[in-house]
Amino acid sequence: GIQVExxxxxxxxxxxxxxxxxxxxxxSVNNLQWFHQNPWGQLINLFYIPSGTKQNxxxxxxxxxxxxxxxxxxxxxxxxDSGVYFCAVYVSGTYKYIFGTGTRLKVLA
Amino acid sequence: xxxxxxxxxxxxxxxxxxxxxECRSLDFQATTMxxxxxxxxxxxxxxxxxxxxxxxxxxxxxxKDKFLINHASLTLSTLTVTSAHxxxxxxxxxxxxxxxxxxxxxxQHFGDGTRLSIL
Numbered sequence: 001g002i003q004v005e006x007x008x009x010x011x012x013x014x015x016x017x018x019x020x021x022x023x024x025x026x027x028s029v030n031n032l033q034w035f036h037q038n039p040w041g042q043l044i045n046l047f048y049i050p051s052g053t054k055q056n057x058x059x060x061x062x063x064x065x066x067x068x069x070x071x072x073x074x075x076x077x078x079x080x081d082s083g084v085y086f087c088a089v090y091v092s093g094t095y096k097y098i099f100g101t102g103t104r105l106k107v108l109a
Numbered sequence: 110x111x112x113x114x115x116x117x118x119x120x121x122x123x124x125x126x127x128x129x130x131e132c133r134s135l136d137f138q139a140t141t142m143x144x145x146x147x148x149x150x151x152x153x154x155x156x157x158x159x160x161x162x163x164x165x166x167x168x169x170x171x172x173k174d175k176f177l178i179n180h181a182s183l184t185l186s187t188l189t190v191t192s193a194h195x196x197x198x199x200x201x202x203x204x205x206x207x208x209x210x211x212x213x214x215x216x217q218h219f220g221d222g223t224r225l226s227i228l
Binding site for chain 2: 097100
């Protein structure tokens with residue numbers, strides 16, 4: 001089956017720093033989403049981005065489907081950005097929606 | 110926007126009890142819903158795909174007799190953990206998308222999850 005790997009697995013930043021999170025997938029996908037999981041387990045949808053680039057405030061994302069990766073950029077990080085970030089993909093030709101391995105981010109004040 | 114409601118939010122029960130979790134699409138009809146399980150500090154693992162009016166499709170390693178899925182209507186799917194044991198304690202979450210062609214227009218909408226603790 002498809003492999004969805006995220007890097008880095010863990011990341012510690014000082015407040016105000018920028019970061020790039022990566023999502024690599026091993027097979028063709030129909031769409032891709034980025035989520036932030038809060039401490040209560042809720043998945044907050046950040047981007048629905050099957051291809052191209054989108055921006056929302058301090059966050060932006062780029063998906064290059066032909067090269068099978070997506071990037072999430074966080075600029076001027078804040079302590080409230082701490083948590084776990086997941087990418088998830090809809091696998092082409094299947095009815096499966098698969099999550100990546102996750103990146104655990106901690107932003108220090 | 111599309112809303113998925115999941116109940117209960119948390120449940121604590123004794124070993125051997127069966128527990129039912131509901132997943133509802135509130136403002137759209139969902140022919141397909143997904144069920145996931147998440148253990149502490151791990152990713153979300155797809156358990157099964159729930160299809161309205163037909164049997165669920167389970168992922169490899171998921172016991173279909175243990176985790177009963179029913180998708181009787183276009184707005185409701187249920188997951189029943191039968192004869193639950195402490196190792197079934199986990200965070201369970203469902204999702205659904207708005208039907209359409211299976212192209213680039215299917216963002217998933219998630220419930221808030223159910224935290225299950227078996228004593």
